[in-house]
Amino acid sequence: MEEIGAGDTKMNSREKILGRIRSQKGRGPLDPHKAAELKAKIEGHKRNIIPKRAQIPAAAQVDLFQQKMEALLATVERVEKASDIPARVQDYLTRQNFAARIKISPSPQLMDLGWETIPTLEVVTGAGAEEDEVGISPAFAGIAETGTLMMASGPETPSTVNFLPENHIAILDVAQMMGSYEEAWDSLRDHIGETGMPRTVNLISGPSRTADIEQRLIMGAHGPKTLHVILVGDGT
């Protein structure tokens, strides 16, 4: 399988590159002691500097998250319980003048919210598609430090729902609010166990934008033009 590269050349280049690194450093392969030390460091998940602003109580994290997200031109609303979501989404669509059709991630967390209570709303389940005006997906975690969502891909959470629809609504359980990126990584590690990273992890801080024309900020470059975050519950 691994011969998909340039065959022998590939092996040669690999050995040549590693050889050059070692000869420039005036050594051979790392001695087993040093290698074990580096391995332990990688597997130790030791944190470096965590900004003070991330080390705050849970309720303050939610406030900071909202404040940062809004500064990034996203909108945020809070609901008491998940079953409130369909009605709130309906309101949001009306307010924004969006069509009454949503694409939702094929996740029970979203599918079982009771969308049937809003009969006028067309709910489509699946991956993101070109024609979707609004996509709704569950966030894995929120990171208060910079107002950032962590989205983890999987069979129930295709990452295209986060990008292809014109507008994105992310659902975040407040219990998954973290202070720093590092806390979110640890939470993700607990979640995935030994399987390794999901294919795609998106850290999302606001809706898409560009400043490539005369450094003027224009929203909606290629990703979603708007981002709406619904925070669910009080974290208990």
Add this chain to the structure above:
Amino acid sequence: MQVTSRNFKENSSKALKDDDLRVALNRVKTGFTTARATAASELPEFEELRNKSRDIKNDVLENLDYYLEYFEEKVLAQGGHVHWCSNATEAKAAILKICRDADAKTVTKGKSMITEEIALNKFLAAEGIEPIETDLGEYIIQLADEPPSHIIGPAVHKTKEQVTELFYEHHQKYGYTERQEDPEKLVGEARAVLRHKYVTADVGITGANFLVAETGSTVIVTNEGNGDLTQSLPKTHIVVASLEKIIPTLEDVSTVMRVLARSATGQEMSVYTTFSTGPKRSADIDGPENFHVVLLDGGRTEMLGTELEELLRCIRCGACMNHCPVYHAVGGHSYGWVYPGPIGAALNPQMVGLEEARHLPNASTFCGRCEEVCPVHIPLPKILRHWREKAFEQQIGPKPERWGIELWGFFAKRPTLYRLVTGIAARVLTKIAGRRGRIKSLPLMGGWTSVRDLPAPQGATFMAQWKKSGRGTQK
């Protein structure tokens, strides 16, 4: 891209007379620098994070072979492929092979300086594969058939009017027959044109801001979301990255992330930071079926263990050029190769040869702002000085220039003689200048006096005044 660093002086003269460029560069001068300063001041740990980022990269460079092998193992374990390439030719061959296997007709591309470095677009086009840049800035310069002029704002030199004309010319075939003047409408038009390309492309190529050894992930940082569409919709995702992009752990990435966007655009975090690990899993309903990492050396391993090693810490934020008075004056294209500004002046002599790039290390006043703002503390002025010394040693550059330096060196090593001669020269110049105190032209000084007068020395030399004040004798 074609190297024109040799013509730095001519390129600069042209740039200095370009009024549109003046306006564009003024925006860089004020916009990016103010934003960075604000972002830095709002994070009390910023300096500490810079130091840590430097240390992380130093550790990577010290043990690069170990981290690369660790990274490779993780990529393979997730079902991806790693292609080790010593140079641009090998990298292009590896990419072409993957494209051929995918029967690719069109390739969408996220922003990648490494693909600029290996001139991938031209190569793919010649092989009958259409490359489509999707970052708005890269898309604009692709239409204009120009190289990027800034590493994070490739079209920073373009005016809105120029973009209007480019889109008008190239978008007619998609049914957009009106000239759009409004930037919002221009962005909307590019969005609409590119949207369909993402869905129909056979291969998506992105660069990488980081390669995470711990997880075998590649990371891209964007604001537009183009990279995400590029890498999640086609069947094959190719990541093209140079090997010093390795970062050991997710914790280390988190640290460096905190200085990257703040140093670059002054954002706390770019809108999209995306970690890709292997191809889609068997139960996933989207994502690419094939995942390839093309790892390029491109002369970097030769820099390890030398004075140039510190350049490999660079995280390509662009802060050095955003803060460089020379870049502000001459713009990115004058540098004549992929990397402009101070990092380009320090890197390009290694990448394209000192003979070709010899002007670049001289295009600096050594003001030191680049080093001051570099998130990983690269001593750029020191490295530029290294190249100046190398150029002198290797007798690169015209003879009069070297004679000048030798002559100066002769006097500088003989302080008494130096003081005597400079004292005489100062008096002569004052005499020539007469009562106006300015000199209109002087032999060998044409470079200065053709555009402005040379102010004559006033009074005694510094050393003479120092001595007279008596302070020269104090300890």
